[in-house]
Amino acid sequence: ELGPSDLRHVESMSHTPSGAGKINKLNAVILGESLASEENDLVMPSPGFSQSALISSQEQYEKMYKKSVEDPAGFWSVIASEFYWEEKWNPNEVCKENIDVTNGRVNIEWFKGAKTNICYNAVDRNISAGNGDKVAIYWEGNEPGQDGQLTFAQLLDRVCQLANYLKQVGVNKGDAVIIYLPMLMELPIAMLACARIGAVHSVVFAGFSAESLAQRIIDCKPKIVITCNAVRRGPKVIFLKDIVDSALTESAKNNVSVDICLTYENPSAMKREETKWQDGRDVWWQDVVPNFPTKCDIEWVDAEDPLFLLYTSGSTGKPKGVLHTTGGYMIYTATTFKYAFDYKPSDIYWCTADCGWITGHSYVTYGPLVNGASVLVFEGAPNYPDAGRCWDIVDKYKVTIFYTAPTLVRSLMREGDEFVKRYSRKSLRVLGSVGEPINPSAWRWFFNVVGDSRCPISDTWWQTETGGFMILPIPGAWPQKPGSATFPFFGVQPAIVDEKGKEIEGECSGYLCIKKSWPGAFRTLYGDHERYETTYFKPFAGYYFTGDGCSRDKDGYYWLTGRVDDVINVSGHRIGTAEVESALVSHPQCAEAAVVGVEHEVKGQGIYAFVTLVEGVPYSEELRKSLILTVRNQIGAFAAPDKIHWAPGLPKTRSGKIMRRILRKIASRQLNELGDTSTLADPGVVDQLIALADC
Ligand code: WTA
Numbered sequence: 001e002l003g004p005s006d007l008r009h010v011e012s013m014s015h016t017p018s019g020a021g022k023i024n025k026l027n028a029v030i031l032g033e034s035l036a037s038e039e040n041d042l043v044m045p046s047p048g049f050s051q052s053a054l055i056s057s058q059e060q061y062e063k064m065y066k067k068s069v070e071d072p073a074g075f076w077s078v079i080a081s082e083f084y085w086e087e088k089w090n091p092n093e094v095c096k097e098n099i100d101v102t103n104g105r106v107n108i109e110w111f112k113g114a115k116t117n118i119c120y121n122a123v124d125r126n127i128s129a130g131n132g133d134k135v136a137i138y139w140e141g142n143e144p145g146q147d148g149q150l151t152f153a154q155l156l157d158r159v160c161q162l163a164n165y166l167k168q169v170g171v172n173k174g175d176a177v178i179i180y181l182p183m184l185m186e187l188p189i190a191m192l193a194c195a196r197i198g199a200v201h202s203v204v205f206a207g208f209s210a211e212s213l214a215q216r217i218i219d220c221k222p223k224i225v226i227t228c229n230a231v232r233r234g235p236k237v238i239f240l241k242d243i244v245d246s247a248l249t250e251s252a253k254n255n256v257s258v259d260i261c262l263t264y265e266n267p268s269a270m271k272r273e274e275t276k277w278q279d280g281r282d283v284w285w286q287d288v289v290p291n292f293p294t295k296c297d298i299e300w301v302d303a304e305d306p307l308f309l310l311y312t313s314g315s316t317g318k319p320k321g322v323l324h325t326t327g328g329y330m331i332y333t334a335t336t337f338k339y340a341f342d343y344k345p346s347d348i349y350w351c352t353a354d355c356g357w358i359t360g361h362s363y364v365t366y367g368p369l370v371n372g373a374s375v376l377v378f379e380g381a382p383n384y385p386d387a388g389r390c391w392d393i394v395d396k397y398k399v400t401i402f403y404t405a406p407t408l409v410r411s412l413m414r415e416g417d418e419f420v421k422r423y424s425r426k427s428l429r430v431l432g433s434v435g436e437p438i439n440p441s442a443w444r445w446f447f448n449v450v451g452d453s454r455c456p457i458s459d460t461w462w463q464t465e466t467g468g469f470m471i472l473p474i475p476g477a478w479p480q481k482p483g484s485a486t487f488p489f490f491g492v493q494p495a496i497v498d499e500k501g502k503e504i505e506g507e508c509s510g511y512l513c514i515k516k517s518w519p520g521a522f523r524t525l526y527g528d529h530e531r532y533e534t535t536y537f538k539p540f541a542g543y544y545f546t547g548d549g550c551s552r553d554k555d556g557y558y559w560l561t562g563r564v565d566d567v568i569n570v571s572g573h574r575i576g577t578a579e580v581e582s583a584l585v586s587h588p589q590c591a592e593a594a595v596v597g598v599e600h601e602v603k604g605q606g607i608y609a610f611v612t613l614v615e616g617v618p619y620s621e622e623l624r625k626s627l628i629l630t631v632r633n634q635i636g637a638f639a640a641p642d643k644i645h646w647a648p649g650l651p652k653t654r655s656g657k658i659m660r661r662i663l664r665k666i667a668s669r670q671l672n673e674l675g676d677t678s679t680l681a682d683p684g685v686v687d688q689l690i691a692l693a694d695c
Contacts, residue, residue: 039481039553039554039555039557041440041481041482042479042480042481043447043479043480043481043482044479045456045475045476045477045478045479045480046454049342049429049456049475049476050476050477053342053475053476053477054338054339054342054343054476055339055342055474055476055477056476056477057477057478058477058478060477061474061477061478061487064490065487065488065490068490068491069491069493069516072094072095072491072516072518073091073094073095075490075491076094076095076110076331076491076519077089077091077094079331079335080111080327080331083116083121083125083330083331083334083370084116084120084121084125085114085115085116086115086116086117086298086300087113087114087115087300088114089111089112089113089114089303089327090113093112093113094110094111095109095110095517095519096108096109096112097109097516097517099516099517099537099542099543099544100537100541100542101533101537101538101541102541102542105529105533106529106532106533106537108517108521108523109304109523110303110304110327110328110517110519111303111304111327111328111519112302112303112304113302113303114302114303114327115300115301115302115303116300116301116303116326116327116330117195117196117198117298117299117300117301117326118195118307118326118329118330118366118370119159119163119192119193119195119196119298120196120298121330121334121370122192122195122365122366122369122370123136123152123155123156123159123192123369124156124298126152126369126372127152127153127156129372131152131372132151132152132153133151133152133153134151134152134372134374135149135150135151135374136150136151136152136154136155136369136374136375137149137150137155137185137188137374137375137376137377138348138374138375138376138377138397139184139185139376139377139378139379140376140377140378140379140380140393140396140397141268141379141380142231142232142233142234142268142379142380142381142384143232143268143380144385144389144392146268148185150185152372155189155192156294157294158185158189159189159192159193159196159296160193160196160292160293160294160295160296161289161290161291161292161293161294161296162189162190162193162289162292163193163194163196163197163296164292164293164296165262165288165289165292166193166194166197166199166224167197167296168292169223169224169259169260170223171194171197171199171223171224172197172198172199173197173198173199173299173301173305174198174199174200174305174306175199175200175222175223176199176200176201176202176220176221176222176223176309177190177194177199177200177201177202177222177223177224177225177226178201178202178203178204178213178216178217178220178222178224178225178226178258179191179194179201179202179203179204179225179226179227180203180204180206180208180213180225180226180227180240180243180244181203181206181226181227181228181240181264181355182206182228182231182233182238182240182266182354182379183354183355183377183378183379184228184231184264184266184377184379185377186226186228186264186285187203187355187377188355188364188365188369188375188377190226191203191308191355191361191365191366192365192369194308195307195326196296196298196299197296197299198299198301198305200220200306200307200308200309201307201308201309202216202220202222202308202309202310202311202321203308203310203355203356203360203361204216204311204356205354205356205357205636206231206238206240206354206356207354207356207636207637207638208356208635208636209243209632209633209634209635209636210243210244210246210247210250210633211247211250211633211634211635212319212634212635212636213243213244213247214246214247214248214250214251214254215318215319216311216319216321217247217248217251217256217258218251218254218256219311219319219321219526219527220309220321220526221256222258223258223259223260224258224259224260224261224262225244225248225258225260225261225262226262226264226285227240227241227244227261227262227263227264228240228241228263228264228265228266228285229241229263229264229265229266229269229270229272229275230266230269230270230275231266231269231379232268232269232379232380233379233380233381233384234380234381234383234384235384237269237270238269239270241261241263241275241276242276244261245276245278248261248281258281259281260281260282260283261278261281261282261283262283262285262288262289263275263282263283263284263285264284264285264286265284265285265286272284301326302326302327303325303326303327303328304325304326304327304523305325305326306323306324306325306326306523307324307325307326307329307330308323308324308361309321309322309323309526310322310324310357310358310361310464312358312464312465312574313567313574313575313576313579314535314567314576315535315565315566315567315576315577315578316576316578317576317578317579317581317582319576319579320525320526320528320531320535321525321526321527321528322358322464322465322522322525322526323522323523323524323525323526324467324520324522324523325523327519328467328518328519328520328521329362329366329467329468329519329520330366330370331519332467332468332518332519332520333362333363333366333367333370333467333468333520334366334367334370334371335468335490336362336367336468336469336472336489336520337362337363337367337368337370337371337373337468338371339474339489339490340432340458340460340469340472340474340475340489341401341403341430341432341458341475342429342430342474342475342476343368343371343373343401345372345373346400347373347374347400347401347429348374348376348397348398348399348400348401348427349368349373349374349375349376349399349400349401349403350375350376350378350393350394350397350399350401350402350403351363351364351368351375351403351404351432352378352382352390352402352403352404352405352408353403353404353405353434357464357573358462358463358464358467359403359434359435362467362468362520363403364377367468376393376397376399378393382404382408382412383411383412383415386419387412387415387416387419388419388420388422388423390402390404390408390412391419391420391422391423391425391450392423394423394425394427394428395423395424395425395427398427399427399428400427400428400429400430401428401429401430401431401432402428402430402431402432402450403431403432403433403434403458404431404432404433404434405433405434405435405436405571405572406433406435406436406437406438406439406442406572406604407435407436407571407572407602407603407604409433409438409442409445409446409450410439410442410601410602410604411602413442413445413449414602417449420449420450421449425450425451425452426452428450428451428452428454428455429455430455430456430458430475431446431447431450431451431455431456431457431458432457432458432459432460433446433457433458433459433460434459434460434462434572435569435571435572435573435604436562436569436572436604436605437483437485437559437560437561437562437604438457438459438482438483439483440482440483443457443459443482443483444482447482456473456475456476456480457473457475457480458472458473458474458475459472459473459483459484459485459486460472460485461485461548461558461560463546463547464522464574465521465522465536465546466514466518466520466521466522466546467520467521467522468489468520469489470488470489470492470494470514470518471485471486471487471488471489471492471494471558471560472485472486472487472489473485473486473487474487474489481553481557483559484553484557484558484559485558485559485560486557486558487556487557487558488558489518491516491518491519492514492518493514493515493516494512494513494514494515494550494558495512495513495514495515495543496508496509496510496511496512496513496550496551496552497510497511497513497540497543498510498511499511501539501540501541501542501543506552507551507552507553507554508551508552509549509550509551509552509561510549510550510551511539511540511545511546511548511549511550511564512546512548512549512550512558512560513540513543513544513545513546514543514544514546515542515543515544517544521544547563547564547565547567548560548561548562548563548564549561549562549563549564562605563597566578566660568595568596568597568605568607569597569604569605570597570600570603570604570605570606570607570638570639571602571603571604571638572604573638573639575607575635575638575639577594577595577596577597578595579635579639580593580595580607580609580631580635580639580641581593581594581595581609583630583631583634583635583639584609584611584627584630584631584641586630586634587626587627587630588614589613589614589617589623589626590611590612590613590614590627591612591613591614591615592611592612592647592650593609593610593611593612594609594610594647594650594658594660594663595607595608595609595610595641596608596610596660596663596664596667597664598642598643598664598667598668599668600642603642606642606643607639607640607641607642607643608641608642608643608645608667609627609641609643609644609645610645610647610650610663610667610689611627611644611645611646611647612647612648612649612650613646619646619695624644627641627644628640628641628644643667645666645667645689645692645693646692646695647688647689647692648685648688648689648692649682649685649688650663650685651663651677651680651682651685651686651689652680652681652682652685653679653680653681654679654680654681656681659680661675662674662675662677662680662686666686666689666690666693669693671690674686
């Protein structure tokens with residue numbers, strides 16, 4: 001896929017002692033403000049918070065960190081012993097790894113040979129510990145006043161019924177199950193039911209289009225698809241079953257047929273009678289699942305048996321099926337959850353992410369429930385019926401830990417403080433941020449206004465691939481710097497390397513890599529181990545390459561600066577530029593397309609597409625709309641380009657490679673920073689593009 005020479009932003013980086021300054025300039029491009037002064041800006045934890053925190057000082061963190069990197073096997077074994085294992089691991093074989101491609105096949109194994117089950121640990125174990133009557137899931141519907149809840153004991157019943165149904169229809173250990181559900185309680189229930197019987201779930205975010213869903217169905221060939229008929233999100237109704245129907249038609253054309261489409265009836269959005277139905281294939285959840293017994297034996301699985309597949313974007317058009325296994329993922333998500341949010345059993349935890357993304361896997365479902373936490377699941381849109389909805393929910397459930405994305409913080413910040421101040425929010429204790437770098441002004445608003453300057457912010461840097469948090473400020477342990485994810489989690493050894501793959505020490509900037517495996521690491525890309533090695537382990541031999549740029553300041557704090565590959569981060573959603581390009585060129589009137597990310601005030605990055613039309617086709621507003629619609633239909637609404645820039649030609653090298661560096665400068669209107677254009681096959685193209693910039 002990409003080699004170091006393809007990595008972008010190289011030109012913006014320097015490895016001299018003033019490197020941090022250079023990276024700040026890069027940040028300024030991404031975040032729209034300078035970080036120059038932020039490096040010295042410390043926000044101290046309040047002594048009260050630190051005193052009762054799980055990790056109350058930097059010294060305590062450092063001691064634990066040291067142990068975790070000097071003896072990872074010992075460190076993680078002690079932690080693993082707190083969970084239930086049907087069979088223990090061999091103490092001499094806690095971790096086997098090779099992440100150095102020059103030493104052969106890349107391979108990561110933790111606790112192999114041990115047997116456990118994550119559903120047992122997330123549900124049954126909490127009941128055995130006497131917490132059967134504790135609320136596991138609070139559910140808040142799209143409309144205020146619409147709600148529900150399940151205790152751990154009730155959750156177990158619901159999970160077992162679905163698990164029994166799945167077994168009865170022939171879903172066995174190792175089989176794939178596609179889940180295409182909105183944020184109903186049935187979504188975590190479905191994940192846990194699969195885990196209970198050893199089936200491998202693949203949740204597809206319910207904002208993906210039929211074509212994207214079909215692509216995933218074709219790749220993992222599930223026995224069954226679980227969905228619901230429709231959902232309300234804000235004022236809109238989304239007809240999910242129709243999307244599934246077209247996806248199944250599409251996959252059948254590719255010789256992948258799915259026998260059963262289990263459909264949850266969501267009466268607040270759509271009546272059963274109005275739902276299109278294919279007899280013999282479609283089954284109403286409510287007609288079958290409640291008839292099954294509420295007890296279901298556990299399938300004990302190997303720690304290295306697959307738990308789930310989650311497709312994510314890369315730098316080619318084809319999404320990657322990131323594969324996570326059971327044991328290491330379980331202890332890693334649970335432990336990171338506990339420390340990142342200073343979790344206490346009395347907490348009420350709300351993460352606004354959808355279970356269709358990794359954040360919803362690790363920090364709506366597994367991490368919190370394995371800790372026995374009460375989790376809030378919210379179906380609706382955070383600005384519906386108005387911009388105060390989040391704080392209304394916080395007060396209603398007395399939420400103590402609130403975890404969200406910078407894009408939401410920025411959009412609510414724009415609505416003004418009044419919507420926040422209308423609510424008390426005094427239950428809040430810890431705030432969290434994920435998905436993209438949080439710019440210091442959004443950080444401050446989140447801290448001062450939402451958290452009343454009382455709640456530490458856990459700015460968690462991690463990825464679908466890492467399974468759990470990698471770099472984050474453990475709250476209460478040390479002073480924070482607004483905009484910095486601060487320090488690595490236990491067992492995580494970050495390395496900043498230069499373009500030759502040489503690790504650089506001290507204050508510097510470059511490419512963020514990780515030196516050793518950690519229990520939550522992904523083990524392969526489904527069906528494509530070679531792509532796994534090429535994308536992540538070949539660019540810098542001996543390291544896992546994250547795809548992110550990063551700098552380390554004089555105090556050792558890490559500052560993430562955004563992707564350095566052809567992936568853009570729109571509202572915290574990862575989108576491959578190649579995916580959007582391939583959607584655009586599928587339009588009959590599009591000859592060629594090049595997509596770049598451009599700074600966006602609310603979304604972090606917006607999608608900016610240069611489009612060359614087929615010879616003789618005139619530009620028109622209608623065509624622009626139809627191009628955007630094509631992307632919505634092929635990927636999903638969240639990937640719709642913000643701007644279509646007509647391009648009579650694209651800047652290419654003589655060997656035909658598109659010079660994205662130049663396109664990025666044109667997109668951000670940094671026209672005096674175009675650099676050397678003399679190597680272009682046709683330098684005149686640049687002037688043509690500039691002339692059409694505002695057409
Ligand atoms: C970005 C989401 C800075 C980063 C969990 C990463 C962040 C990509 C942060 C992964 C953060 C995520 N600060 N950047 N706190 N969190 N990112 O796979 O570029 O959807 O590589 O996982 O999001 O996105 P993914």
